[in-house]
Amino acid sequence: MNFTEVLEKLKAKNEVLESKDEMGVLNVWVSAKTIKNVITFLKNDMQFDQLSFVTAVDLMINNHIEMVYRLFSYETKTEIVIKVKLDRVRPEIETISDIFSTANWHERETSEMFGVKFINHPDPNRLLLPDGVDMPLRKDFKSDDMIPLPKV
Amino acid sequence: MTIKAPFELEKLSNDEYILNMGPQHPSTHGVLRIVLKLDGEVVKDLYADVGYIHSSVEKMCENKKYEMIMPYTDRLDYLSAVNYNWGYVLAVEKLMGIVVPERAEYIRVMLAELNRIMSHLLWYSAYGMDVGALTPIMYAFREREEVIDIIEGMTGGRLTHNAFRFGGFKNDLPKDFMERLQKFIGHFNDKIDEYEALLINNIILTARTKGVGILSKEKAINYGVTGPSLRGSNCAVDLRKTAPYSIYEKFDFKVCVGKNGDTWDRLKVRMDEMRESTKILKQAMEGIQAGEIMAKVPKIIKPAIGEVYTKVESARGEFGVYLVSDGSDKPYRIKFRSPSFSNLSVLREISIGSKIADVVAIMGSLDLVIPEIDR
Amino acid sequence: MGLMNGVDEALIKKIPGLPVIMTTAEWAINAGRSNSIWTLTFGLRCCAMEMMATGAPKYDWARFGLEVPSASPRRADMMIVAGTVTKKMAPVIIRLYEQMAEPKYVIAMGACAISGGPFIYDSYSVIKGADKIIPVDIYIPGCPPRPEALLDGIIKLQKKIMKQKFRINKDHK
Numbered sequence: 001m002n003f004t005e006v007l008e009k010l011k012a013k014n015e016v017l018e019s020k021d022e023m024g025v026l027n028v029w030v031s032a033k034t035i036k037n038v039i040t041f042l043k044n045d046m047q048f049d050q051l052s053f054v055t056a057v058d059l060m061i062n063n064h065i066e067m068v069y070r071l072f073s074y075e076t077k078t079e080i081v082i083k084v085k086l087d088r089v090r091p092e093i094e095t096i097s098d099i100f101s102t103a104n105w106h107e108r109e110t111s112e113m114f115g116v117k118f119i120n121h122p123d124p125n126r127l128l129l130p131d132g133v134d135m136p137l138r139k140d141f142k143s144d145d146m147i148p149l150p151k152v
Numbered sequence: 153m154t155i156k157a158p159f160e161l162e163k164l165s166n167d168e169y170i171l172n173m174g175p176q177h178p179s180t181h182g183v184l185r186i187v188l189k190l191d192g193e194v195v196k197d198l199y200a201d202v203g204y205i206h207s208s209v210e211k212m213c214e215n216k217k218y219e220m221i222m223p224y225t226d227r228l229d230y231l232s233a234v235n236y237n238w239g240y241v242l243a244v245e246k247l248m249g250i251v252v253p254e255r256a257e258y259i260r261v262m263l264a265e266l267n268r269i270m271s272h273l274l275w276y277s278a279y280g281m282d283v284g285a286l287t288p289i290m291y292a293f294r295e296r297e298e299v300i301d302i303i304e305g306m307t308g309g310r311l312t313h314n315a316f317r318f319g320g321f322k323n324d325l326p327k328d329f330m331e332r333l334q335k336f337i338g339h340f341n342d343k344i345d346e347y348e349a350l351l352i353n354n355i356i357l358t359a360r361t362k363g364v365g366i367l368s369k370e371k372a373i374n375y376g377v378t379g380p381s382l383r384g385s386n387c388a389v390d391l392r393k394t395a396p397y398s399i400y401e402k403f404d405f406k407v408c409v410g411k412n413g414d415t416w417d418r419l420k421v422r423m424d425e426m427r428e429s430t431k432i433l434k435q436a437m438e439g440i441q442a443g444e445i446m447a448k449v450p451k452i453i454k455p456a457i458g459e460v461y462t463k464v465e466s467a468r469g470e471f472g473v474y475l476v477s478d479g480s481d482k483p484y485r486i487k488f489r490s491p492s493f494s495n496l497s498v499l500r501e502i503s504i505g506s507k508i509a510d511v512v513a514i515m516g517s518l519d520l521v522i523p524e525i526d527r
Numbered sequence: 528m529g530l531m532n533g534v535d536e537a538l539i540k541k542i543p544g545l546p547v548i549m550t551t552a553e554w555a556i557n558a559g560r561s562n563s564i565w566t567l568t569f570g571l572r573c574c575a576m577e578m579m580a581t582g583a584p585k586y587d588w589a590r591f592g593l594e595v596p597s598a599s600p601r602r603a604d605m606m607i608v609a610g611t612v613t614k615k616m617a618p619v620i621i622r623l624y625e626q627m628a629e630p631k632y633v634i635a636m637g638a639c640a641i642s643g644g645p646f647i648y649d650s651y652s653v654i655k656g657a658d659k660i661i662p663v664d665i666y667i668p669g670c671p672p673r674p675e676a677l678l679d680g681i682i683k684l685q686k687k688i689m690k691q692k693f694r695i696n697k698d699h700k
Contacts, residue, residue, distance in 0.1 A: 025461070052376070053487065055474065058485070070461060074373070074389060101497070102376030126203070128202060128206040146649050147649070148649065149649060176569050182571065207646045208652045216649070223645060227572070231576065297580070310580075312670065523572050
């Protein structure tokens, strides 16, 4: 299954905002409302059976938090990246942990690291962070414990 | 700091009780806390509490230059550190379009396979201790020290090697390397037979592990389980074969799979993998040619704007590096997709309904390394 | 074996029949303590693997009397802080230390346990050194230290134990 084929099939059933070729991998931007439908479609109809990871990138200049879902198909050996732009002040998105069980922990990590709220998440507790540290992977995070690297 | 009780105590029935395992517990391989809800000996529910060794590696990497990140990838997983170096190096090389000379690729493959053997040997001895056999460590560490000596000759480090460079390898092979490797390969297969006779085919261990903690293929894929734990569930996925990187296409080796996906199958897959690794080492020794070990690389590493995801098959599964570059000499965002993270999340699913002693056997068979989960 | 190595020739009195050691109670107790140190099996990061290697046949710390790895802190004499101390782990380490019975010793193994090591800069969750939370007797540098370095640290600890003085607590009745 090649690049354009995947995109066409995806476009036929779902709303695609934008798409891009990033080092030979198809990147697709969708809206936050449709994420569940898109992931379900990719899993059931396009044989993308592995969710490699879920994470986010803080695009501070554009005032966005960008969600990144990376899927891989063991059948066709194709990769696809689904991206969703969220508002940086109130990032909210539906959980996909009922479609891919592995998303449960990945979403918990993203939630504490970036402050993204996952609606209907089965276990919305902290995963890795100690108490008193919030959203450390945001670019404007500051902590007294962080000693900057001295300049030589 | 408050330590949460993940289960609501009021909702427990009369026969149920809570047992806390860890963070300091000999069988959790580091600092992992597991809270179990038990009914007698039977596990009703399980909650894994991680993050006890979270050392903010991803945040630190955002403030460091590309060259300075390499040592941290070693320390994510100190047991197969080479594969973690490799995943990171591949990401930067792919972004910058660097082509690695063939001799360097051969050296990388040899180092990675030696490292895989080293990691599986430690898993073998630790697993023995988990299930109550204290002798396997005496046997496995004998060969492990031999492997470490060979690797130390190549890189100078015992555990954390930091020997990869963007575009090649730090130094050429030492003079006596081939001789030592030949000697090691010559007798290692017999030793694997010895390990199997000692622990894996032992009647007590087979009784304890066969039919315990069954992980079906569909469930494993759904949970993102990779590596030997996935192959134990009869799913022939090995990134060295399915998405070959470096020069792995040149080598002839088998992807070892289990049959039923129970604990014993996962053990057996790792033992077979060591045999396959020696096969690859043998072929690499024959195939290696004289040549350059470093490509021409700019002095200041500044990849172009873009993002990349590379994955390698580490001893535990798919290790991936997701790298976002903004064109400066520091990465904008780096995410390490660690195999143990997903492998641990399946533990709850496969241990509910088993006995409390089996939880230790199942957890050991997943081969977890905690700093890699917590990062 | 280890006990007799440290015995001063002058202490051995040849009373007809058998050699008898005439010494102070202090020396005898210290010798007993330093030659049978029980360690708490407790690893945090990479250093824990080198700790295992030190316990394994090639390096074999049982030669120095560390025969028993104790899984419970209540019967351990020595804690090896082998790795990075983080904010979430710190209360657990303090609790483990408090559970250990006196006399107790702590070895900070590796750069992380000494000062934070590679995680000293730009890290929000690492405590910069085990000595910020518990008293440390011996520091072993390295990242991770080789098994020989750990053995050297253990021998240094034994020497330290041998120099301990006993004080009589006058308030105690």
